[in-house]
Amino acid sequence: MMNRTIVIGDLHGCFEEALDLLDRIGPSKDDRIIFAGDLVDRGPMPRACVELAMQYECVLGNHEEKHVQQRKRPLRDLLPDHARTRAELGDEHLSYFASLPLTIALPEHGAVVAHAGAFPGVAMTEQDRYHLLHVQCVRPPERKSFWPSKAPVGYSFWATQWAGPERVIFGHTVLDKPFVGEHAVGLDTGCAHGGPLTAIVLPDWKLVSVHSRQPRTKTARVAAYEVMPGVRCFS
Template sequence: MGRTVIVGDIHGCFDELLELLEKIGLRSDDLLVSVGDLVDRGPSPGEVTRLFRERPNSVAVMGNHERKHVRGIFSYAQEITRLQLGDRYAETVEWMRTLPYYFEDEHVRVVHAAMLSGIPLAEQKEEILSGTTSGQRELTALFPDGHWHDHYTDAKPVVFGHHVTGHEPLIRDARIFGLDTGACHGWNLTALCVPGFTVHSVEARADHWSNVRRQWQLPVLKSRSWCDFTWPELAAELAMANAKFSSTADAEARGWLDAVEQWAADLRSSFPALVVAARQAADGCTNDELRRHRAARFLFQARDGRLDEAALARQCPTPGKTADLAAALGLAVPESPTSR
């Protein structure tokens, strides 16, 4: 009879996952279960998700990181994963939508983050099961002096991840099993084999999240829609990027970010020249000639004395629109770093 092999938070650590499954001696009749958080922070989210998608007899529970991708809630880790998965990102997210929020058999329950005693799993809140911010707030209100699992009274053992327990798993009363042992941070990847309730671990090969954060700085910066941000949004994005990467960015990423700031400043400073160019282009033109011009709207406003820098800023709210107008008026356009 096959075992149920439950693996803690993998976070894209594929090599460690293969090593752990080899150490366990995973067989085809074993049920492989993930507590969730297959992706984000590690080097190989595509390989991890592919294994669970393609291996028969495998289940992955919805983790808060999968849920972020499903709901389009992006921070730096999700931006990196989207780039890592490339063309496979959309289909992988569609697969994530199908993930259950829990697993249960006759021996054990598996959730990503938490559950409440005395309530059937099917009636638990998804936010608590998967470990969202709102779910954590609710747990804190319910158990202000401890963790949810300190108050777990049901007889059936529960296995979970989400909260890093340290290099070793959290095991208590043969009913509480916390398996997130920080594989993506350079600690361990841990699994529990049921019904024997034996624990197996392998050491991580690196502090993957530190490495991935550095490696993907420039690709993430280049992937953002700098030309389409409004000017206030652009200023906010630049401020955020400068704060985030001020001490950790490599020279190439730092230089590229500086180039974006200079490009934006050059475009903004071109507004007076754009107004002058529009007035010059409109001067002496007939209505038909103005209508045929690529910048017709601006030229009519210039001819009628209604175009100034404030009006131009309202109609060119993004760097992209500003660059398009400059090109239409025949002015030199600062090269966007995003095209390099």
């Protein structure tokens, strides 16, 4: 069997679901496993998620970046969710976050993994850090990015504007179902909010998901912003 590349969406502390997903996919020792960032916060087992990802590959997510930026701040000054995560993490985990790449290229599949996505019309080699970690709704050539709920008229989701050539595999934006476009695939289906945990398996581009073990939150029940026909996001 051909070696596979398995890209897994945002874990956000959902370690047991990650094990469920890997069990369903059944990776061999020769398969490549990549996490799309945002391993921590929200869910119940952030440290276990980090230590799982440390065995494989991972791109930097905005939540990992935030913990690196705040590493010298006392816990009392952090948001409660971030403080709970930080209390579980050691210096070795924060150093690991600081070492993570912003992208992982998969030229054999014509693809690249980036946590949030990419700014349309800019080559992947020239993308800035902010957009790789945070991009959502944009209106090129303006470089601002907005949450869907805050986006002015004329702004739309970056992945509907991205024309390649790479197919970007991303997380970050919580969707009610995977985003599957010609040039982009979105995998964050909100496991920490009670939605599925989703992966894509290459070279077949097969989506695989498992049910969340987390309680379904109000956020997961109401997806108000359509990012492409039939796919909505939470914002």
